[in-house]
Amino acid sequence: MFEFLRSYIVYLALLSGIIGLFNLPKLPNNKAKFLVALIWFSVLTEVVGYYFTEWTGYLNYYVYNCYMFISFSAYILLIRSYLTKIQNRNTAILFLILFIASCFLNFLYFKDDVNQAFTYSFSAGVLLFMILSCLYLVEIFNSKKILNFKKSVFFWYLLGILLFHVPFLPFMLAINWFLIKQDDSIFSLVLFILNFLAHSCFIIGFIWSEKRYNY
Template identity: 30%
Template sequence: MKIDVLNAFLSHVVTFVEGLSALLAIVFYLKYKSTPLKYFPILLVYVFITGLLGVYISRNMGPNNVVIYNVFNVIYFLFFYYVFYNVIRKIRYRNWIVIGICLFLLSSIINLFYENFLFESQLLSYAIGAVVLLFCIILYFIEVLTTSRILLVNQEIVFWISIGLLLFYVGYLPIKFTRNVYAFESANTYSTLRMVHLILVILMNTCFIIGFLWTKKK
């Protein structure tokens, strides 16, 4: 019972930090409007609306709100692939990102043949998408560490976004695959995994917020 109350509280915190992230992305838009992140406010507003819509559907129209998240994941991954492709300068790394994008798109197509896009979470597509995104983040960190960019890296919004995404997907990727199993075996374990998930979302958005507040105009 206590963990359910905590999850309810964390859900409200998630809504708050996602809304705050979207708001700050708009307020500080001039800091990064000339960078590949120029569409980031649109994405964060989309994240915020998707979260609210997902809650509304699950409470008023039944528990199956999977389709909106399946669509969301495709858009979300492709956006950050675009960002890292343009932020990273080494041609070899860029070529690797293109290969990763092709793998993600291929997995998304394959996934359609054995999991219903409207009613089932696209696990293969999500797994490949998350792994490719983590790979992009690693390439970004490698490039930063091996160039003079490291001297002012904490002034880059992409740096804080990368940390947030890294924390979230490293923590959530295994949860994505175990939640469905434990949902049928142990309600308590499922609730615990959901709590961890919500905390990861809060940490990710906190990193975004720090990036908006801390960094300087590019």
């Protein structure tokens, strides 16, 4: 019933990406502009993922596994750039190494059949990113930035990423680990709702943020 919703996810990404481009003057440095680049990378991934099977005859897990590796690596490096404490920044580097190692081990373990979702790497990426997000929020709450944190585009981007990945992780694990039968209709509905929440946060961030808080 809801299978068609999955094809509309790309339009959510397009909308937030276009709004991000219109608000580039409010994004003063490369860190802020990188958020827009990540959104457009997700647009490209959705388009390639949608047609990948038609073009190659293979399932599109190859596309989304590559996207997962690149995006989580980018998220960790991005949040590290916003951390101020040396200990937290070093923790981010350690987490990046752990995530890359998890991807390597996941690939090694499933080397005979790489055409499936890298569930373990995705789980590791989400958990590591959640911990780094908590470290970032603790720094914000212990600084003067707490007074205007809602006017930072990065806060809204971070919130959008968390709103997508934190609920999606147990949903995906339930399908993969507990052998719950995947219903394409429910799967598409969940993906669409979570993408809607994430891109809504991105759009709010681009519109509501102020340039002086986007450094």
